[in-house]
Amino acid sequence: MNEQLNYAPCSYLLLAENGRILDANFMLLQLLEFEMSELKGKSIQSLLTVPSQTFYQLFVLPIVEMEESVEEVYISLKSKTGREVPVIMNAIKQLNDGGITISCAMIAIKKRREYEKVLLAAKKEAEERNIAKKKAIQELNGLRKELENKQQELIGMNTMLQELAMTDELTGLHNRRGYSEKMVECISQFNKTGNPFSLLIIDIDHFKKVNDTFGHPIGDQVLKTISQMIQEKIGGEDVAARIGGEEFAVILGEANQREALEVAESLREYVASSLWTIPTVTISIGVATTTMDVTEQSIQARADEALYASKEKGRNMVTHAAEIYM
16 A cells, blocks of 8 residues: 555545455554554454444445445444444445455544434344244345335435535535536537537625625625526526635536627626625626637636636626637
């Protein structure tokens, strides 16, 4: 294991396909108070609490087998001294020269999710039902169905958590992570179809002065209002995101230069002409449209340059990157 991975700011565990531990980084060993010699060759089940053993067997492994990876699942490890250590884990199955392995990255968390309690209750119920041998088959079938439903609930919870992870809490728009994922999708679609799309980078003019003069609560309200205005002016297939303090991005799907400028100018005028409870708020916008060699970095750099040009021209302006390179 290289030094960067060994001392990475997260715990790392490498498993064989059968669940035997092949390697662990320093952060995991320190977290659980083990030496590598004490873990190597042992089953991952030996590091899991009883509820997490069930969860790993019934949920994590099947998902890894079907989809070759699993994201943001909550399990509880146990240290050498028996201390319970809840973690959030991502895992991916890989084919290496030595065979199939499963790489697990974990970050310790302070609170466990409610679904672990649900699984604990389900396990307890299963143990109680197994006592009645005459009804074993009927009860086990009922439990299997119940667990399948719980698995679907857990999958739904993970989907919800993934959506929350891509949403800006203040405005409800996509955050930078959500924006980047949508940008990758748009570039992929552009490379397949050749249909252009455009990017708007929007900055609230003199926003620091708003915060300094009227306070952060008013500044937050301005951010929310601008977010609502953006959503009112874009189409249902377009993507709006807050990518910085007072900076927003809008991906206009299948919009050429003319169409993007029309949207940007309409939005700029809408903001400038609105009635504000504080002195007029304005925005500056930089616009870029796809070129044949587009990447996320290149189109954003061109839109940023156009935004800078709008500010240099006095703010409350719209500039397309094509104007800079004419």
